[in-house]
Amino acid sequence: xxxxxxxxxxxxxxxxxxxxxxxxxxxxxxxxxxxxxxxxxxxxxxxxxxxxxxxxxxxxxxxxxxxxxxxxxxxxxxxxxxxxxxxxxxxxxxxxxxxxxxxxxxxxxxxxxxxxxxxxxxxxxxxxxxxxxxxxxxxxxxxxxxxxxxxxxxxxxxxxxxxxxxxxxxxxxxxxxxxxxxxxxxxxxxxxxxxxxxxxxxxxxxxxxxxxxxxxxxxxxxxxxxxxxxxxxxxxxxxxxxxxxxxxxxxxxxxxxxxxxxxxxxxxxxxxxxxxxxxxxxxxxxxxxxxxxxxxxxxxxxxxxxxxxxxxxxxxx
Amino acid sequence: xxxxxxxxxxxxxxxxxxxxxxxxxxxxxxxxxxxxxxxxxxxxxxxxxxxxxxxxxxxxxxxxxxxxxxxxxxxxxxxxxxxxxxxxxxxxxxxxxxxxxxxxxxxxxx
Amino acid sequence: xxxxxxxxxxxxxxxxxxxxxxxxxxxxxxxxxxxxxxxxxxxxxxxxxxxxxxxxxxxxxxxxxxxxxxxxxxxxxxxxxxxxxxxxxxxxxxxxxxxxxxxxxxxxxxxxxxxxxxxxxxxxxxxxxxxxxxxxxxxxxxxxxxxxxxxxxxxxxxxxxxxxxxxxxxxxxxxxxxxxxxxxxxxxxxxxxxxxxxxxxxxxxxxxxxxxxxxxxxxxxxxxxxxxxxxxxxxxxxxxxxxxxxxxxxxx
Numbered sequence: 001x002x003x004x005x006x007x008x009x010x011x012x013x014x015x016x017x018x019x020x021x022x023x024x025x026x027x028x029x030x031x032x033x034x035x036x037x038x039x040x041x042x043x044x045x046x047x048x049x050x051x052x053x054x055x056x057x058x059x060x061x062x063x064x065x066x067x068x069x070x071x072x073x074x075x076x077x078x079x080x081x082x083x084x085x086x087x088x089x090x091x092x093x094x095x096x097x098x099x100x101x102x103x104x105x106x107x108x109x110x111x112x113x114x115x116x117x118x119x120x121x122x123x124x125x126x127x128x129x130x131x132x133x134x135x136x137x138x139x140x141x142x143x144x145x146x147x148x149x150x151x152x153x154x155x156x157x158x159x160x161x162x163x164x165x166x167x168x169x170x171x172x173x174x175x176x177x178x179x180x181x182x183x184x185x186x187x188x189x190x191x192x193x194x195x196x197x198x199x200x201x202x203x204x205x206x207x208x209x210x211x212x213x214x215x216x217x218x219x220x221x222x223x224x225x226x227x228x229x230x231x232x233x234x235x236x237x238x239x240x241x242x243x244x245x246x247x248x249x250x251x252x253x254x255x256x257x258x259x260x261x262x263x264x265x266x267x268x269x270x271x272x273x274x275x276x277x278x279x280x281x282x283x284x285x286x287x288x289x290x291x292x293x294x295x296x297x298x299x300x301x302x303x304x305x306x307x308x309x310x311x312x313x314x315x316x317x
Numbered sequence: 318x319x320x321x322x323x324x325x326x327x328x329x330x331x332x333x334x335x336x337x338x339x340x341x342x343x344x345x346x347x348x349x350x351x352x353x354x355x356x357x358x359x360x361x362x363x364x365x366x367x368x369x370x371x372x373x374x375x376x377x378x379x380x381x382x383x384x385x386x387x388x389x390x391x392x393x394x395x396x397x398x399x400x401x402x403x404x405x406x407x408x409x410x411x412x413x414x415x416x417x418x419x420x421x422x423x424x425x426x427x
Numbered sequence: 428x429x430x431x432x433x434x435x436x437x438x439x440x441x442x443x444x445x446x447x448x449x450x451x452x453x454x455x456x457x458x459x460x461x462x463x464x465x466x467x468x469x470x471x472x473x474x475x476x477x478x479x480x481x482x483x484x485x486x487x488x489x490x491x492x493x494x495x496x497x498x499x500x501x502x503x504x505x506x507x508x509x510x511x512x513x514x515x516x517x518x519x520x521x522x523x524x525x526x527x528x529x530x531x532x533x534x535x536x537x538x539x540x541x542x543x544x545x546x547x548x549x550x551x552x553x554x555x556x557x558x559x560x561x562x563x564x565x566x567x568x569x570x571x572x573x574x575x576x577x578x579x580x581x582x583x584x585x586x587x588x589x590x591x592x593x594x595x596x597x598x599x600x601x602x603x604x605x606x607x608x609x610x611x612x613x614x615x616x617x618x619x620x621x622x623x624x625x626x627x628x629x630x631x632x633x634x635x636x637x638x639x640x641x642x643x644x645x646x647x648x649x650x651x652x653x654x655x656x657x658x659x660x661x662x663x664x665x666x667x668x669x670x671x672x673x674x675x676x677x678x679x
Contacts, residue, residue: 023399034330037333042322043321046320051457051465052457059666059667062501062671063671064480064496064500067476068477068480071473072473074457074469075465075469075470075473078457079379082376082462092333093335094339095462101331110320159380170679173678177674177677177679178674181674202323207323286458293458294521296579296581296585297461297582298340298364299579300579301578304364304365304573304575304577304578305368340461361463362461364574371567371570372463375470
């Protein structure tokens with residue numbers, strides 16, 4: 001070996017330290033690789049499962065314009081899942097393996113998608129609150145240290161910029177509408193408010209791994225910081241809509257310039273994470289049924305491709 | 318973090334072999350407009366080149382991002398050795414760059 | 428000048444084909460065999476929905492000051508829809524979905540090509556844009572029909588079953604009556620004489636490449652263009668319209 005020997009760990013640390021990106025074929029600590037796979041896969045699974053609660057209203061959208069927007073949005077979720085699986089695959093896993101992990105429950109997706117969409121207003125609330133919460137986090141992730149993940153997030157953030165706005169616009173139409181429309185808007189807001197806050201994860205003093213993730217440049221702001229940012233941004237938006245935040249403790253704190261809010265029900269949160277949310281079983285059953293029903297199609301496509309390859313080999317001889 | 322599910326107690330990270338059991342992987346390159354290079358944008362899974370091209374169109378040009386695309390089976394991409402970075406990609410010849418040369422100011426832009 | 432009502436009826440026939448097919452395809456998002464196909468089917472659904480909206484918006488101009496694409500889509504009942512019965516057929520398995528799509532695409536490409544020469548600028552403009560989408564749809568559905576026909580024994584059998592199940596609804600696509608005739612005589616619509624031949628050529632060449640055959644049963648179910656539908660439409664419409672109808676006059 002004539003090449004200058006560099007300690008790979010030192011080289012990796014140097015890259016992180018300099019704020020440069022780690023790229024697929026670089027040496028990286030095993031724990032970094034595993035953490036990235038876990039995070040990107042969960043993110044991908046979340047987008048893919050996220051098709052379901054909103055897809056639930058495609059056939060019933062109240063106008064053709066809303067139907068088109070909703071199809072485009074659900075399609076984006078699938079696209080974002082795909083970009084993220086692509087990023088995960090650069091770390092030495094296959095999409096097939098990740099699929100199996102999702103179906104068997106060994107890898108999870110965001111608990112937010114385990115809540116049902118019960119009225120049209122839920123489509124507004126998801127766009128406004130869930131996509132709002134997601135974008136708060138995803139903007140940070142465009143600066144994450146793993147190159148393919150960061151690039152996927154840049155593309156995703158660009159495409160998602162319409163998601164939150166369309167959700168808020170749905171809510172606006174509802175609160176300016178009939179009594180019944182106003183009622184479903186408030187009801188949906190109340191059901192999605194707390195799960196959206198919980199999306200940011202356990203409080204900092206209970207969350208493990210934050211320090212390591214920050215050191216690796218995977219996570220740049222803490223759960224509580226992001227949650228506070230989200231509440232500060234969202235409460236005035238709710239006020240504008242004339243919706244009541246379902247939190248008796250909510251008040252604006254002049255001194256800090258932030259909203260103080262009540263305690264999240266973490267027991268409920270962990271129940272949903274552990275599989276006991278209102279829709280956990282249905283979401284996975286839907287996903288595995290779609291996958292199993294499609295098995296013959298995938299087999300056929302591979303068989304056809306193999307025949308084609310054989311034919312063209314034959315033709316060359 | 319929003320889409321990140323917190324670790325449960327006793328959670329163990331699974332091991333992966335990276336085996337492609339399903340459709341093979343294809344890298345996708347899109348030309349944004351005439352006059353520009355095709356640029357790598359991501360990948361798709363598809364059984365053959367024809368299906369991969371269609372999938373690439375459906376996935377990566379939903380917002381009129383391109384006027385042409387290529388797909389290349391990922392297994393056909395050959396890359397330089399990442400460990401050889403310093404050996405292969407050093408910049409030891411400053412005289413290849415315009416800033417190496419000092420031109421009197423009176424001459425103006427050159 | 429033809430009776431505006433004739434143009435209105437013709438536009439509903441075209442618009443409803445696309446609206447009802449978009450509705451069926453919308454049911455499939457998140458149910459496809461691979462993620463790439465979820466994205467692809469959403470694209471096709473959006474194309475058909477966009478075509479439906481363009482056509483119905485134009486039709487609404489002939490239906491009174493309160494009419495809109497939404498009142499036409501959401502406030503007409505089963506007997507007032509004028510789509511061909513093919514597009515209201517359930518998705519079935521992926522083979523049946525692709526058989527239905529191939530037949531629609533093989534019809535729409537020559538249909539829109541002809542329609543793009545209409546002397547009505549709005550109609551011609553809508554058709555000129557739609558034909559590009561239809562050509563891509565045809566490339567995609569043809570590819571899948573060939574892949575499945577040629578793939579495995581199971582896929583061949585399923586693809587053939589899909590063709591067999593959908594074929595009997597294809598003649599309804601080509602049904603015309605005094606409506607089209609009047610519009611053609613008035614010089615608004617071009618002749619549709621060559622569409623059927625092009626359709627037959629396309630279908631037989633795709634089926635041949637997929638080692639598939641047309642069924643021998645000559646029965647064809649006609650009636651969609653005059654509101655005589657299969658029973659499936661009566662289940663699709665309440666799902667699509669319920670929310671809109673329960674909130675008369677509301678904005679969304």
